[in-house]
Amino acid sequence: MENIGWKPGLESGLNVWNAKWMNGVTPEPQDRLLDPAFIFLGTLQVRELWKSDLTWNAPLVRTLFKEQDAERIIASTLCMSRKQDAVFWPLTNDGVYSVKSGYGIAFMEFFEKKGTIKDKSRISMTGRGFCKSRLWSLPGPNLWKILIWKIITNTLPVGFEFQKRSIEGNHICRMCLEDQSYSETIEHIFRDCGLSVRVWAGSLLGIRVEGVTMVPLSERIINWLRYLEKMEDGERRVLVFLATLWGLWTTRNNAVFKGDRVIPSVLLESIANNVDIYLQAMRKKKEHSEKVLGQAMPSIGGNETRAIKDGFPVYMVGGRDQCRRIRVKVDAGWSKNLAAGIGWVAYDGEGIMFEHGSRKITAESALHAEALGILAVIQWAAGKGFLHLEVVSDCLPLLCQIAGYAGVNHVVKGILQDLKGLYACFHCLGFSYIARNLNAVAHGLASRAMRL
Template sequence: MAISIPPSDCLDSIYWTLSSTGCYSIKSGYATAFSKLWALKASSKDRLRLESSSVLFCKQRLWSLPISGKWRLFLWKILTNTLPLGSEAMKRNLDWNYFCVNCSSSTQFETPEHLFRDCPLASRIWMGSQLGINSHSGGHVNLQKWIINWISLFLKKEQSCYLISFFVSGLWRIWCIRNALKFRSSPVDLYSSMSLLSLDASLNIDAEHQYMLSQQRRLNHDQDDLSEMERIRNFFPHFLIGSAGCSDYIRVKCDAAWKPSFQAAAGWILKSSSGEVIYRGQAKFWASSAFQAEANALYLALSDALSKGFTHIDASSDCLNLVYQVAGLQAKTQDAVSILCCICNLLVCFHCFAISFCPRTLNRTTHAIAKCAIA
């Protein structure tokens, strides 16, 4: 789905997808062969640690969850089974207390499933929280799958930020209780722990709300520094087709967001020569690289401007390589050749067209539009 179909017949070309240039190198070939050899020799413990569902969740969803960065890192450690628990210490023959301190057991090892789900203390926290989770009902799956199932369910709900905040706050509070008992021998106060759980979740919800408001303010108040743009144009090449004295032009600004899962989105803004916003647009698509997404964003923005009858265009992008390649000052990137050809075919439809580099600081609105579209 990320392959760009060219508008006209052209010869096929060989492209090495494991390098940014599209050309094969000994370095990239050795890295590929080494990674496959490591996968074949991986032990059963490593295969369990790098379980496909957990790795896929970490790559696609974890880092975009509406929680703080500290909680994302903590959740990543749980999903990759890298927390320093008693079960891991026993595998490494370390001098450590291998048993669960939360339930003061001398027979139950401190495993991820027991600590965060099956322990009597954890069960009371889950049942007493605002989510009211019966943790005993998930004993047939491992902890990673249990967490992923709950978060995937919460993402489908209307109040996903509220639900995910309380769920991750419960995991974090269990971890804090365990560390207080293990390293400071602090007594457990279940009432204060539940209060702290609610406080942590509320603070995270407020922080996420403030972030969304700041993103919205960026959408509504993105002022261009015209003097800064002129200075940048004097430093970087400025590509122009048509009359340089054109005054009735439309300013087109675009940007793209891209994920390694090949999901991409574009955001663009059409402004009058006086700086008044005429139109905001966004679109989701598939792209095999970040550069292909940037090229597609420019193509969609120019197509939109042309469909609205604008023929005098002053475009800008924060991807310098894209500006170079559209201007013909740099060889075209292999995975975006067909899109660049489509852009060049569009240029003959404009009476006047200019494209220039725009730094990210002056292109925040389109960046926020693209990020919101791909979220």
């Protein structure tokens, strides 16, 4: 239960200091509040941080919490359609628990107890999150990533591990090019073996394995991946790196079980072929996905319809024959200091602009800002009494979440619930995608509002 997060409802009974209600964590209080004189604040509830109009009481929030946490709280949005507190799982994007995320926690706890990892950031590609989360998001087949996982966790079945367990057999490296007897360890296979040294030197990745024996191989692999990702053409370099590790492992297996011997040039050619095969498969997968997305979708029940307009995905609520509507282009800008701005431009049925607007807001992420922008546009249109509305955005991930093509991120789930509550205000409501360069006016308004 300690990893469960909470989304406050309008009738929230969450304790400010005990519950993980700030995007899955408990906000940190100001140092002066730790004084016993402020013990009366111990029963403070989240709903007491709101003003009468259900917006955050910014001065109170900044008084109670440290600056970074206070700004994150003020940037968050309350779901007006949810009265009770809701549970969510903060370690997944959609807020739903998965075995994979639970395994990541078990992995962390195991290594912390074992003492292998003293700092969580040491096993993270970016200093945040879990090693497993970053690993599985890398390009490449899962088999390659599983191999890296086993290297990091020291669970590969190599000769040295058999020898430690008193298992009889030949425990020396079978793929060494020299006729010398080296114990088959994970470090030797992927770093110290004569074949490995030649393969890394010929891979053109800029990686040198000589003279790094003082650094554990698991840490070195993470550092190499971080280094390759930041380089030009980083995705392909990471693929080559993963393919090289996989090639060395399969070569070792062939040497052990089949007695095969491979020279470095042949192995390097095989590695390049594996990378090309993967990239070709990904291109075909992308083409297939775009083809499926470009096909008209059947009715999904009720008055909701998925369709295609001008080659872009559209999501409509209402009768398809009621197509006469105003068109509003909306965009949002966001910066890492949580400052954001939204801008929108409204066009009539003849394509003539008749109104526009912008506003500075705070948001937790770019996706959050885009969702707030769409919500603001729909609230504006409902207040004006428009019955036929098409909302146009350049944020395809958010549109896919609205239409049900993709899972909903827990940060915007409450906003999308409020959006659905406004559907009844319209006879026909549509969402469509537009390229960024065709949404320049709304983008300019949002950028200018963000800088105010």
